[in-house]
Amino acid sequence: MxxxxxxxxxxxxxxxxxxxxxxxxxxxxxxxxxxxxxxxxxxxxxxxxxxxxxxxxxxxxxxxxxxxxxxxxxxxxxxxxxxxxxxxxxxxxxxxxxxxxxxxxxxxxxxxxxxxxxxxxxxxxxxxxxxxxxxxxxxxxxxxxxxxxxxxxxxxxxxxxxxxxxxxxxxxxxxxxxxxxRGSLNATIAVYGTQGHTAYPQHADNPLHRLAAALNALAHDPIDDGSEHFEPTRLQVTSVDVGNPATNVIPAYVTANLNVRFNDLWDSFAIERWIQDRLDRHCPRNSLAVRATGExxxxxxxxxxxxxxxxxxxxxxxxxxxxxxxxxxxxxxxxxxxxxxxxxxxxxxxxxxxxxxxxxxxxxxxxxxxxxxxxxxxxx
Known part of the structure; x- marks a missing residue:
């Protein structure tokens, strides 16, 4: 030896x-x-x-x-x-x-x-x-x-x-x-509205307001209570970006990024559906792109x-x-x-x-x- x-x-x-x-x-x-x-x-x-x-x-x-x-x-x-x-x-x-x-x-x-x-x-x-x-x-x-x-x-x-x-x-x-x-999923949300003047909001559709309601639901709706060996699933909003330097313009669209760390009660496809459901509830015009880095x-x-x-x-x-x-x-x-x-x-x-x-x-x-x-x- x-x-x-x-x-x-x-x-x-x-x-x-x-x-x-x-x-x-x-x-x-x-x-x-x-x-x-x-x-x-x-x-x-x-x-x-x-x-x-x-x-x-x-x-x-x-x-x-x-x-x-x-x-x-x-x-x-x-x-x-x-x-x-x-x-x-x-x-x-x-x-x-x-x-x-x-x-x-x-x-x-x-x-x-x-x-x-x-x-x-x-x-x-x-x-x-x-x-x-x-x-x-x-x-x-x-x-x-x-x-x-x-x-x-x-x-x-x-x-x-x-x-x-x-x-x-x-x-x-x-x-x-x-x-x-835990699994990990990254999601990019885009919410679309109608651009307009902040003085005439009745002629516009502010996507930020719609996104705010969706993010509130995503961040605060309980996903689960955990399982025998796992803590509860957690969702975190990591960025919101509108790219709008003007203070008197309602933007046409806004994007946001999320990360979800999910337990063995879920897979990435089920998490994607859970996100999409809350997004559709508050944002009629939206798109969702997800990338799971691990189940x-x-x-x-x-x-x-x-x-x-x-x-x-x-x-x-x-x-x-x-x-x-x-x-x-x-x-x-x-x-x-x-x-x-x-x-x-x-x-x-x-x-x-x-x-x-x-x-x-x-x-x-x-x-x-x-x-x-x-x-x-x-x-x-």
């Missing part, structure tokens, strides 16, 4: 790769080398759709007895913004007072490093282990996980279960294991979530909640292939200036992942 890897050193090396979507920055080369030394067969999977940036991905597998326990993650990160706003260079992987600071420290190069370090402690004969790492999670998610899963299916490679290393923890490490995610899903509690919960209790001394909150993740694609659950570092500084994780949390997450792997491989 090879010498176990240090998760902090691994995370530092990964952070030093400037892998802002869709750039790889050498991150997958680095992972390829680490995993090859641990006995993994690594396959690079570049994909590109017409009109999109090319994206590189990695599937690594170390064969053993079934099932195939997979870890899914992404090496791409969001831009660092103004580097002068950071206390240290954002891609230096600096250690300051027990904190690892850098873009991607928690979302999610730290979790990748912790999983690789945990795997380095697992004997090769213990079971089949794999990693599905994409460079297209923070971007449009077109040339990443979905296409890797299709590539696996085309070759008859089945995943037994999958852990996604998104930063799920809130106030303390391991307080939440996510077993599902809600639940990966029912079972052996995978039990293993993660048990590992957290064993290592951290506290039982995590099974949650479904937050934004979307690539788990929305993986759930069609196998049971999936998410567990990672604390999310408080994700995408922020001075994104950071404590060194202690990195070591403890590695221990949690190791304990979870042993449980999954023993019960497989």
């Amino acid at each position: 090879t010498q176990p890897l240090d998760p902090v050193a691994c995370a530092q090396e990964l952070i030093r790769c400037e892998s802002v979507t869709p750039a790889d920055g050498g991150a997958l080369d680095l992972l390829h080398d680490m995993l090859a030394r641990l006995g993994f067969e690594c396959t690079r999977l570049p994909f590109q759709d017409a009109g999109t940036d090319p994206v590189d991905n990695l599937y690594a597998e170390r064969q053993g007895p079934a099932p195939n326990v997979c870890f899914a993650g992404h090496t791409d990160v969001v831009p660092a913004g103004d580097p002068e706003a950071w206390s240290v260079p954002p891609f230096a992987g600096a250690l300051v007072d027990g904190q690892l600071i850098g873009r991607g420290a928690v979302d999610m190069k730290g979790a990748i490093a912790a999983w690789v370090a945990a795997v380095s402690r697992i004997p090769m004969q213990a079971g089949t282990l794999s990693l599905l790492i994409t460079g297209d999670e923070e971007g449009p998610s077109v040339n990443g996980t979905r296409k890797v899963l299709r590539w696996l299916a085309d070759r008859g490679i089945e995943l037994g279960c999958c852990v996604v290393g998104e930063p799920t923890s809130g106030t303390r490490l391991g307080d939440t294991v996510k077993i599902g995610r 809600s899903f639940l990966s029912a509690p079972g052996p995978l979530s039990d293993a993660l919960v048990g590992a957290c209790e064993e290592v951290l001394g506290a039982k995590p909640e099974l949650g479904t909150g937050g934004g979307t993740s690539d788990a929305r694609f993986i759930k069609d292939a196998c049971p999936v659950a998410e567990l990672g570092l604390r999310n408080a500084t994700a995408h922020q200036v001075d994104e950071r994780t404590s060194v202690d949390d990195l070591y403890r997450l590695t221990d949690v992942y190791e304990a979870a792997l042993k449980r999954l491989l023993e019960t497989g």
Whole structure:
């Protein structure tokens, strides 16, 4: 067995790769080398759709007895913004007072490093282990996980279960294991009226007044009360735009944008009908364009979530909640292939200036992942 890897050193090396979507920055080369030394067969999977940036991905597998326990993650990160706003260079992987600071420290190069370090402690004969790492999670998610899963299916490679290393923890490490995610839908509304002079409103039809009534209904009509594992569906108005600089002109039309985060009582088509009904009620002339970026899903509690919960209790001394909150993740694609659950570092500084994780949390997450792997491989 090879010498176990240090998760902090691994995370530092990964952070030093400037892998802002869709750039790889050498991150997958680095992972390829680490995993090859641990006995993994690594396959690079570049994909590109017409009109999109090319994206590189990695599937690594170390064969053993079934099932195939997979870890899914992404090496791409969001831009660092103004580097002068950071206390240290954002891609230096600096250690300051027990904190690892850098873009991607928690979302999610730290979790990748912790999983690789945990795997380095697992004997090769213990079971089949794999990693599905994409460079297209923070971007449009077109040339990443979905296409890797299709590539696996085309070759008859089945995943037994999958852990996604998104930063799920809130106030303390391991307080939440996510077993599902809300769906997300963006909507653009256009309401049409009749332009006119504000002094003669009887000759015009103000679309802003009609839209105001519709938005009031959309924002305040209860959608649902939540379900067993999900909070209530939430709708937020994100913009209203009329483009009218004149103070004495009633505009001809107005647009508004909405975002809806919906639970497992709905799909995007039902949410679209719910919006359209309230729009039609107040705005006779309207159009509605929607784009769903993910459907809600639940990966029912079972052996995978039990293993993660048990590992957290064993290592951290506290039982995590099974949650479904937050934004979307690539788990929305993986759930069609196998049971999936998410567990990672604390999310408080994700995408922020001075994104950071404590060194202690990195070591403890590695221990949690190791304990979870042993449980999954023993019960497989």
